[in-house]
Amino acid sequence: MNNVNSRLRRARKTRAKIAELKVTRLCVHRSNGHIYAQIIAETGDKVLASASTLEAEVRKSLANGGNVAAAALIGKRIAEKAKKAGVTTVAFDRSGYKYHGRIKALAEAARENGLSF
Template sequence: MNNVNSRLRRARKTRAKIAELKVTRLSVHRSNGHIYAQIIAETGDKVLASASTVEVEVRKDIKNGGNVAAAAVIGKRIAEKAKAAGITSVAFDRSGYKYHGRIKALADAARENGLSF
């Protein structure tokens, strides 16, 4: 089993538990160059808010989309968009990634800006 399959296996277990709880989830995906965050409805079929380092407004502020500072910007941005959509509480879906570095920076920034999980 390679690293990608191991990560996807971990992600599947987390998503199954979140689906069982029927709560809104904050899903995170990272690549070498960018980080993406989405708030997904309880049913899992609708994206309520999203933010990523690919967005034009974000690209103006950051130089590199694949670092901890960029992840913190995305965490703040997704929390603001969630508040605007009336969402205050979510389940954090780290997609099988370790809670470290960029994932932790995004989560901490989202919490600091009013999102609870």
């Protein structure tokens, strides 16, 4: 089993548990160059808010979308957008990625700006 399959297996287990709990989730995806975050409804069929380093406002302020500073900015933006959508409590879906570096920075920034998980 390679690293990608291991990550996807971990992600599948996490998503199954979150679906069982029927809670709104903060789903994170990262690539080498960018980071993406979405607030997904309890049913799993609707995106309530999203933020990524591909947004025009974010791209102007960042030289690189694949670092910890960019992840912290996306965490702040997703928390603000979630509050506008009326969401304050979420389950954190890290998509099987380890909780360190960019994933940790995004999560901590989201917590500091009003999301609880």
